[in-house]
Amino acid sequence: MEQTRRTSTNSIYEPYILTDIGCRNIWEAGHRTGYCFNLTINYYRGLPLSCIDQITFWVDGEQIDPEDMYIQHRGREYHYPDILKDDMATDLYWEFGGLLRVIIKKKGGIAQGIHHVKLILGTRRSYTPTMVAQWEKDMTIA
Amino acid sequence: MKTDHDIKLGVSLYSYQDNYYFHRLDTEGCIAAAADAGAEGFEIFSDAMIPEWPYVSDEWIDRFNGWKYRYNIEAVCLDHFSDRAMWHDKLLTDEELIERSKLYIKTAARLGCTHVRMLHDNHMGERISDKFPPYRLADAKICEELLPYAAEHNIVMALECHAPGSVADKCQEAYLEAADRLGLPFIGLQADFSTYEYRISMADLNGYVRNEGMTREVLEAMREFQTKCYAEKRGFVLDEFMPELEKIGLSDTDRAMLPRVARGEGPYGSNKNNSYETLKNYASKICYVHGKFYYIDEDGEVDNMDYTRILTALKEGGYKGYINSEFEGNRRMNDSGWCNEIEYVRKQHVLMRRILGYPEPVFD
Structure with missing residues (x-):
């Protein structure tokens, strides 16, 4: 089922955070090792990666283990649980309108085709409580 | 386009956020769009349309200055949101926030801006830290500590006074008092038209x-x-x-x-701080203005604010400085199709020029 309504009128980019760009399996040396999604931010400006409060995925109804998630940003890869820690650097900005690539490591990858994907993205801002955006839709994984 | 008007019209590039987010316009395109709307100046978000933020190279600054020359427009203001909630269980300390704030002030000077929009703890009148604990923005003490640095870089820290608050709220005085006491006039009040909404948009x-x-x-x-x-x-x-x-x-x-x-009672409500008369009384003391709006109707009017009365109050009160458009309809409407920010801002500038008696710009 496609989500059609925002969770609130002021949820800014909520309908657009889960992009269809570069949605595909990941291969290494001839083996499928996982798959990935590209996200855009749920706010009207960029934020440091350390201000990400949560990225939670459900694929075909099953929640993805955070331990299996990696974030790729400007040529570097971070284990998702690490960006949530209190010693995460504060000068690595998720650019406004820029893609944040989330890799889900999974031996054998995922079957090519249509999957139902749900994302919750929480970001901390300066003057209002953490903004939690939520979107779900059918996505074609290449 | 440069003029000698006391009240200058500009655009916060924030108004074009969908164009940037969805890659229709890059930073240069947004600056050009502001110039094409007839703007004399613009405001830019450090962490939105400066891709190199926080470490901005001289090369990027040079390109930015080239755009200002090409499009005959000046950079007025850089935004600082006073982000403090860097980690889930830990906030920046005051000292860390001050250090970070200096980067914004210094970058604003390098960009040729005159102002930093300093998000302060009384942004909405009441203290943010009371409304949304533990969120705590730059307070009067922090602004005071930044004053010498701002003075050294010739940057005014503009305190945006947003609805439900206003420039006349008593809570703003501690900031101004610090500037007075140190003899460093680098903190000023910034009006935001959200204070003067009289009905739902x-x-x-x-x-x-x-x-x-x-x-x-x-x-x-x-x-x-x-x-x-x-x-x-x-x-x-x-x-x-x-x-x-x-x-x-x-x-x-x-x-x-x-x-x-x-929302509030509007400009004729019981809170006289939000009245046109008060705005007029404060106009000569205001250092910067956000021309907030969400929608323009078929008659070319902002549909929930009385721009004629707001602009007249500023003019009669002797305001000298920029009114920079802050279009915020994008995020309210962009779930139901493309929101034409370019057209909204263009129409708003036609409206403001009509009220202020300015001629339509000529590009030749």
């Missing part, structure tokens, strides 16, 4: 129906009551009209959301 009304399932007839009736109160030059108080709204039939959602949706 159609951008919000349609959004509340579309996204949150509120009853259209209820919201339209409320808007009519707000319009009526404004025409009678009195404040709108929701409770007074609840019996009428009940007759239409309120859903649970309507009941829960109406108090928030109704």
Whole structure:
């Protein structure tokens, strides 16, 4: 089922955070090792990666283990649980309108085709409580 | 386009955020769009349209200055949001926030800006730290500590006074008092037109129906009551009209959301700090203005603020400085199709020029 309504009128980019760009399996040396999604931010400006409060995925109804998630940003890869820690650097900005690539490591990858994907993205801002955006839709994984 | 007007018209590039987010326009494109709307200056978000942020190279600064020359437009203001909630369980300390703030001030100077919009703890009148603990922005003590650095870089820290607050709120005085005491006039009040909304905008009304399932007839009736109160030059108080709204039939959602949706009483309400008279009295002391709006109707008017009265108050009160457009309809409307920010800003500038008696710009 496609989500059609925002969770609130002021949820800014909520309908657009889960992009269809570069949605595909990941291969290494001839083996499928996982798959990935590209996200855009749920706010009207960029934020440091350390201000990400949560990225939670459900694929075909099953929640993805955070331990299996990696974030790729400007040529570097971070284990998702690490960006949530209190010693995460504060000068690595998720650019406004820029893609944040989330890799889900999974031996054998995922079957090519249509999957139902749900994302919750929480970001901390300066003057209002953490903004939690939520979107779900059918996505074609290449 | 450069003029010698006391009140100069510009654009906060924030107004073009969808164009940037969806890659229709890059930073240069947004600056060009502002120039094409007739703007003399612009505001830029450090962490939105400066891709190299936080470490901005001289090369990028040079390119930026080239754009200012090419499009005959000046950089007025850089935004600093006073982000402190860097980690889930830990905030920046005051010292760390001060260090970070210096980077914004220094970068603003390198960009040729005159102002930093300093998000301060009394941004909405009441203290942010009281409303949303533990969020705590730059307070008067932090601003005071930044004053010598701001003076050294010739940057004014503009304190944006947003609805439900206003430039006249007593809580703003501690900041100004610090600048007075140190003899460093580098803190100033910034008005935001959100203070002067007198009814719900159609951008919000349609959004509340579309996204949150509120009853259209209820919201339209409320808007009519707000319009009526404004025409009678009195404040709108929701409770007074609840019996009428009940007759239409309120859903649970309507009941829960109406108090928030109704917002304040408007410029003729009981809070005289939000009146046009007060704005006029403060106009000569204001250092910067955000020309906030969400929607422009078929008549070319901002549909929930009285721009004629707001701009007249600023003009008669002797305001000298920029009014930079802050279009915020994008995020209210962009779930139902492309929101044409370029057209909204263009129309708003036509409106402001008409009210101020400025000629239409000539590009030759």
